[in-house]
Amino acid sequence: MSESGVARGGASPSGLADVIDTILDKGLVIDAYVGVSLVGIELLTINARIVVASVDTYLRFAEAVNRLDLSESSGEGLPELMKDITSQGQVSGKGAEPAQGALEAAGEQPYDFDSDQEPQESARRRRHEEG
Amino acid sequence: MAGATTHEAAEVQQRSTGTYIYGLVPADVEVSEDVLGVGDPPGEVRLVRHGEIAALVSEVPLDGRLGTPDDLVAHERLLDATAAEVPVLPLRFGAVMTTPDGVVEELLAPHHDDFLAALNELEGRVEYVVKARYVERAVLGEILAENPEIARLREEIRTQPEELTRQERIDLGQLVEQAIAAKRQADTEALTEDLAALGVLTVERPPSHEHDAAQVAVLIETDREDELEEVVDEFAARSEGRITMRLLGPHAPYDFVATPGEETER
CATH class of the missing domain: 3.30.910 (Protein Binding, DinI Protein; Chain A)
Incomplete structure (x- = not known):
């Protein structure tokens, strides 16, 4: 995300993940009010997104921590380096630097970070165009 | 309500549709025609009124299943767009009743005063x-x-x-x-x-x-x-x-x- 901070949801629909967070376990529950006229319709299985720490979670965190020292060991001075690259419009005689910059940029967004939201992003966009 | 009569006829045969409920609003609200509800094809959203309150509903086929991404987004979009204009009590996704009459008799009428009080409390927020x-x-x-x-x-x-x-x-x-x-x-x-x-x-x-x-x-x-x-x-x-x-x-x-x-x- 950009430095300017807060992403604004605005009037556009939020991503599917946000929708699921909201409408599947919040709001009034019809069963509490209604008896004979209630219809039990089959719902597609949707796993509410509850964080349950598991072995997989732990291994992922361990891997993330291990990835961290790669960027740390080459991290010193990199912000300046990147600024240089930017100010020079990426035209640089020092060939190694852009490559390092790319590595650093990749480190900013570990591959598993938010990967669960990717398909939902396209869903959101599709809805957005409709409206 | 011609729609309700047709619906009752269908119900006698095999009750092929149910009434999906999105949320509750004050009775003086209107629904714009182009609003699409849950289901495939999406149901037409309308109001079932009783006294000073109303339910936002649409018909859904009972032989299908609900819960596609489009369904979820339709539910939230309708309620959020409504909330921007008027107070609304959102229902949890997946609330279906037999008929619009059932909505009035079992949901709106018995709880009219409670729902109305809650809506008044939410006014403007x-x-x-x-x-x-x-x-x-x-x-x-x-x-x-x-x-x-x-x-x-x-x-x-x-x-x-x-x-x-x-x-x-x-x-x-x-x-x-x-x-x-x-x-x-x-x-x-x-x-x-x-x-x-x-x-x-x-x-x-x-x-x-x-x-x-x-x-x-x-x-x-x-x-x-x-x-x-x-x-x-x-x-x-x-x-x-x-x-x-x-x-x-x-x-x-x-x-x-x-x-x-x-x-x-x-």
Whole structure:
């Protein structure tokens, strides 16, 4: 995300993940009010997104921590380096630097970070165009 | 209501459709014609009125299943768009009754006064949700710096082949997870405190992602969005580099309606 901070949801629909967070376990529950006229319709299985720490979670965190020292060991001075690259419009005689910059940029967004939201992003966009 | 008569005829045959309910609104509301509901093809959304309240409904086929991404988004979009204009009591996704008459007889009529009172209470207010998420690299860096045990364990693992360190890596990950949970609690409290300073109701939501720093719902007057944005911006500025923030809304007040007997479940 950009430095300017807060992403604004605005009037556009939020991503599917946000929708699921909201409408599947919040709001009034019809069963509490209604008896004979209630219809039990089959719902597609949707796993509410509850964080349950598991072995997989732990291994992922361990891997993330291990990835961290790669960027740390080459991290010193990199912000300046990147600024240089930017100010020079990426035209640089020092060939190694852009490559390092790319590595650093990749480190900013570990591959598993938010990967669960990717398909939902396209869903959101599709809805957005409709409206 | 010609629609209801047709519907009853169909029901005699095999009750092929049900009445899906989105939420409850004051009776003097109107639904624009182009609003699409859940189901495939999407049902036409209309109002079933009783006294001073009404239910937003559409017919859904009973032989299908509900819950596609389009269904979920349709449910929320309709309620959020409604909430931006008028008070609305949102129902949890998936509420279906037999017929519109059933909605009146079993839902609207018996609970008319309670629902009306709740709607009056919500008048002029909407929900926003503030979502804060950790920048993984930043928060892991903090954790390594603050927890010698975690740093030590990581060094130990680094010098050994991966296949020999499965248990150690699980232990390491678990410590990291616990450290994030502790940070999450502190950051959620800090954000909630900032938001509550606006003199509004807040509800802390449980995390829905490993990297969540905080999720807090706020019920605030429609014309105070600027003030809310200011508080969120300030928090974001203070947390820059370690937390990214999103402000979602206006929403229907999903987090601020209570079903009788449900409050203690969480």
